[in-house]
Amino acid sequence: MSAVTTAPRTKGARRNRRRTAPLTSTQLVYVVLGLIVVVSALLTLTKDRNFFSQGNLWTIFTAMTVLGFIAIGQTLVILAGSLDLSVPYVASLTTLVAGGIMAGSDANVIRGVLTALAVAALIGLASGLIVTLLDVHGFIATLGVGLIISGYLASNYQGSTGQAAEDLKFFGVTGLGVMPYVAIFMFVAAGLVWAALRWTRWGHHLYAVGGNRAVARMSGVRTAYPVITAHVLCAVFAALAGLTLLSRTGIGSPTIGSQGRYDLFSIAAVVLGGTLLAGGKGSIVGTIGGVAIFAVLDNVMGVMGINPFLKDFVRGLIIVLAVAVYARRSIVRRPARFGHASALGSVLKEDA
């Protein structure tokens, strides 16, 4: 299995060989997104509705927010060569913690939000430590952490409890033009993470560790630090998603995260955005494109009145086909000069 994405650095070299530079996989994500938008707009027209109407765009951006937050965090973890399957439970827990502290009172908003974020950061820290110190693969570590939280949720919360403050609810439904404030916040967060990945030492170390942990270590990178911070940030982003959900529903719910299946869908969105599941290659920009693809698909399927069960069928099909496009493309174009380790195999293998 060879690389899915192409590093931007090799672009110049390729341009010499070919007259037209091939698209990077992030650009390809947006080409796919553009195609889906065009098809969706046409399909929406057949129902005598305008895809680009303010209301519809608002719906799409709203739909992007929760998955967007989680997918940003998931991108960091995947780039670092790990995975996070505990995000839905972290999100659920945050709605309960924050909702419980706020108890409908505006005075407690800051305290509720900060506590929720701190709890999530601790969970992320635990996952990160398990992955790095105990040498447990992220899949198992976060599956385990997710199970632990889900047991806690099921034991301590029989149903929905807590109540969001009115301020938070109001923040959730207001916005600028076609975009809710929460979505703007999500895009700003994505921009910050993008900048951090591109320009900070931490970001470069994250790519290095995800690409090849042994080489990164021998190059003098402290391999544990980027992985742990990625896990902490991922949990914090899951908490932001939880707070967004809380602002929408108004109550804390122990099952809201697992109902949304955010673990699998965020991983799918990240891979759909051109990030290599094995780690070390990918971008936040692509992830946002992947999230947008999901949101647009959901929107048009809603407009077309497709059976909710059939939606899953379409989603499954699109995920596999879209990823197959990137994967095949890079293989056809760039035959491996040196043997690569199997993409999935190398990420999952315990470090020798």
Add this chain to the structure above:
Amino acid sequence: MTTTALPRAIPVHQGTTAQRALRAAITPGGGVFVLVAVLLVAVIWSNPNFGDPSFLIRFVGRTAALAIAAIGQYYVIVSGEFDLSMGAVIATQVVMAGNLIGQDEGRILPVMALMIAVGALIGFLNGVGTTLLKVPSFIVTLGMFLALGGLVKYLTGGAATGNPVDKFRQIGRGGIQDVPVVEVIPYSVIILVVVAVLGALLMRSSYGRSLLAVGDNPEAAAFAGTSVWWTKTWAFMLSSLAATIAGILLVGYAGVHPSVGQGYEFQAITAVVLGGVVLGGGRGWVLSAAAGAFALELLLALLTFRDVESTWRNTVQGTIIILAVAASARAWTLGRRPSGSSTGQVTGPPTAPAVDTPAQPSKQPPTRSGTDTGEH
């Protein structure tokens, strides 16, 4: 029979059979059997009824579906991939059985043949998507999980539909009656034993060896002449076929509902990982994976008997898998050190085959059979 003259050479076997069994037991693949034994004692201690042979065999019968699913998942994991579509395959097969067989006993065999064909086809698609389309198996099988799950729920409307004839449900539910000692031998136990024996034999065949090689290092396996895509595709087909068998057994227990099999993929992966099989491929024994399923079910039974609220099950399960994998990561690393003993390193049977010479107890045992000892 050659004697090893080199003072630093590591003999094939160190110590007696019992010592080697002990060493095998501390590898992850062997350790799970110890874990099963410990849990079994703990369960029987909590509830003496559990020690009753008839009770035990019924427990084995109930666990058979998960153990078979774990055996299927083992093939995929040992080849370095994941199969997340298992639960959806089980749901598909259960719903197919419920709706196509109906109350007509004559249809049992043709529908079962169709189910096996569908299972093989799903596995084939998963395998081809992973190997030829180069999509990560996590994504392919996730897509299959969504697509199949969505389709089944769409076709059934998300509710229980169809009820297969009782004779079909007997496969999962019934058994051979009036057996001495154990009273009844559930058919599911017989099926599990057959699957386990075939599975273990398969891993000793050339296919099994290739599968381990592909999981450990696909490039090296390809250079050695293995058809990597075909080997991996077969692993996915075996996994889906195992899910089909698990589905047939579950019809007997759980009836026909599109949610049957939900979460089975993670349960099976957990069982496989508990069995000491390394995610990423190349290491682990198939029967350890099946033992992992028993360890998981015994753990849940223990929690029930200790009056732990069922809501805490997930927490305990999560803690256990993290600890088990952390422990096995350590153990595999230790096993790889050249100075350490590597008896049963790859397959980790609880008792390594005895090719020992008890005549010379303390000195270097002279026989050298083919075991890889990592000598240097």
